[in-house]
Amino acid sequence: MAMALRIKKAVYALIGIVLMTAAGLCHAGQKTHTVFFEGEENELHVFRSFGRVEGKTLLIVGGIQGDEPGGFLAADYFADLSLEKGNLIVVPRANFPSITKKERQINQDMNRKFMDDHTRNYEAKVVEVLKELICQSDCFLNLHEGSGFYSATWESEQRNPGRYGQSIISDAAVLRRAKNAGAKDIDLEKMALTVIERMNASIPVPSQHFHFNNHRTNQPDSLHKEQRRSATYYAMNICKIPAFGIESAKSLPLEQKVKQHIWAVDGFMALMDIIPKTPGIDLKKPEMQYMIISVNDSIPVVVGKMQRLTIKRGDVIQVHDIITNYERGLSVDVIGLGNEFNDMKKKLKILESTRIEAKKDFYTCGSVFLDIRDTPGAVPIGRLAVSDSKKADGIRYKLKVNGETVMVDNYDHVRLNYGDRLVIVDIITGDIDPSEYVVNFKGFVGNNSRNDGEDRGYVIDTGAGVLMPRYSLERKGLKYHVVTTLGGEEVGKIYIDILKNS
Ligand SMILES: [Zn+2]
Known part of the structure; x- marks a missing residue:
């Protein structure tokens, strides 16, 4: 008892010191x-x-x-x-x-x-x-x-x-x-x-x-x-x-x-x-903590930043809300699906694995992943499986060529016919958020008003004169490259070879 009291007194004394110190700083x-x-x-x-x-x-x-x-x-x-x-x-x-x-x-x-x-x-x-x-x-x-x-x-x-x-x-x-x-x-x-x-x-x-x-x-x-x-x-x-x-x-x-x-x-x-001070200003970096998602109208599950939700092909998902360090200006983008601005609360049928990006205004602030498992029994009925992202061996690229999905390894060549329509849908990067990378098709400008070099999501029509041959590797407009950077450092690329049958 005496011992306990002495410890308590010491704790109070400590609190006093901490408070005094805080006041003096x-x-x-x-x-x-x-x-x-x-x-x-x-x-x-x-x-x-x-x-x-x-x-x-x-x-x-x-x-x-x-x-x-x-x-x-x-x-x-x-x-x-x-x-x-x-x-x-x-x-x-x-x-x-x-x-x-x-x-x-x-x-x-x-x-x-x-x-x-x-x-x-x-x-x-x-x-x-x-x-x-x-x-x-x-x-x-x-x-x-x-x-x-x-x-x-x-x-x-x-x-x-x-x-x-x-x-x-x-x-x-x-x-x-x-x-x-x-x-x-x-x-x-x-x-x-x-x-x-x-x-x-x-x-x-x-x-x-x-x-x-x-x-x-x-x-x-x-x-x-x-x-x-x-x-x-x-x-x-x-x-x-x-x-x-x-x-x-x-x-x-x-x-x-x-x-x-x-x-x-x-x-x-x-x-x-x-x-x-009116109004108070606190421009902290936007960070998503959780995304609230339901699958086929289930009770929503909480999926943390960089976590993966396993679903079946054709499941319908709905993002109900995201939890970030901000309350306003929030939206989500289901990569490759939904509309141009905001997919929050939209019911979307998922046919291939994808990523959902959270945004605060125009700042990306975190991702979660939807993984399709086709093996029967891989997704327990009535239970949704959430898992963490694993370290990736290397970057992979998810492309669409004339609407068909193509997966490409880092440093591979992609052969297109003149006039093919290419979309760089996303990159696959393991435990680092893909939104932290910049994926830049050299010779193509996705967004004219804000050329940040990011070219994922745009339809690149190889026959519409949107590509700039002076940025091609041979300067003739037939061999381009897509360069991926993380924090300004190049971490990978793929080559786009265009065949012109004249
Ligand atoms: Zn009172």
């Missing part, structure tokens, strides 16, 4: 996502956004009590935000176990564990991290939903000074810091009222307007002495930063509660001169 313009207690029931996700220009740091915590979705759903939007100036630390779901149960608490109220609490449970581990984050920030917002409606005077059971809903709460009107060297007192009431004025301009119903709710937590006659153990109390008294509870009234529609929290956070960001 230069992350201008970056976003980070840190997972604490990964794989445990209390997994904690922390999102940081660092502005291009230095500034103040605002901490937003949602979901410290799981039955208050207005807060954690609003926090999600800020987890994704890119910033021009200042920094955000966002913990959308502080108490994930309680969220999954839609309950205020599991073992203990997590928001009563920030001062003088020594009960070891998962809530304590999360609170340790939150305490570190609070002290790294210049202002802290705890997003809640409260019962009833706060009012400075007693109006009814549902609307009185003891209620929380539609209020911005602080533990005092002024945060006294003047005793600390160089620090100034902070007028919390003024901060809250500035934000409230902005928020109420968007709330048409006066009875739903927000109010400033000073808990006067440290005063002997405070109505809310239990808040002396809360996160905002810790922020004010230990970290000496302004801290507020944002309370949407539980009884309002969810959408309104989420919007109100967003307005409140917007208001505090403006006060702290934290400026969002």
Whole structure:
């Protein structure tokens, strides 16, 4: 037991060091996502956004009590935000176990564990991290939903000074810091009222307007002495930063509660001169992870990048979706079939082995393969076989000559009659994605507006004068070559010999 405790203490100390170090590094313009207690029931996700220009740091915590979705759903939007100036630390779901149960608490109220609490449970581990984050920030917002409606005077059971809903709460009107060297007192009431004025301009119903709710937590006659153990109390008294509870009234529609929290956070960001970047730019390389495919209207299967799905000749496939690191601009191309732009959701009858290429806009971002097995029994009935690509011995070429499929080995000669129509359908490359190669018919331009050298998929009519003899090997327009490159390096070729019977 003693041993276990010591190890736990060491772990907490380590977390502290990691957090401190992260804060000290230069992350201008970056976003980070840190997972604490990964794989445990209390997994904690922390999102940081660092502005291009230095500034103040605002901490937003949602979901410290799981039955208050207005807060954690609003926090999600800020987890994704890119910033021009200042920094955000966002913990959308502080108490994930309680969220999954839609309950205020599991073992203990997590928001009563920030001062003088020594009960070891998962809530304590999360609170340790939150305490570190609070002290790294210049202002802290705890997003809640409260019962009833706060009012400075007693109006009814549902609307009185003891209620929380539609209020911005602080533990005092002024945060006294003047005793600390160089620090100034902070007028919390003024901060809250500035934000409230902005928020109420968007709330048409006066009875739903927000109010400033000073808990006067440290005063002997405070109505809310239990808040002396809360996160905002810790922020004010230990970290000496302004801290507020944002309370949407539980009884309002969810959408309104989420919007109100967003307005409140917007208001505090403006006060702290934290400026969002609109829109955020993140031009990461597009990467497909999975393709969702059904065969003959089966339940769709998930086929990973560079995996192979074995089917029978004549099976009808349908690509339902692709999963990539982008959500928009996605399409698929079933090589040699379908239409010119997008084969997503099209039912296509597959008569020969082919490849499906995923694209994000015009960037190819991954392939999966359809392998035809004609041997009876090779494809178990009712079960689809997905396998990984093997290393290939060498590149092979899949061509169509006047509509007939021809397979050609690397460095082979292909003999065509003048007037034959050739299509370089694809190359077969084993465990490297064929879309990473460029297959260039020297002397033919497939796409005039974007001559990237890629000539797969075009009909090359050898009798239509589209070939340029000056690029032929003998400069007479009868011997051409198709050169394959990977990353600019030549890795293979085939020869196209045209017979002219004059
Ligand atoms: Zn709450």
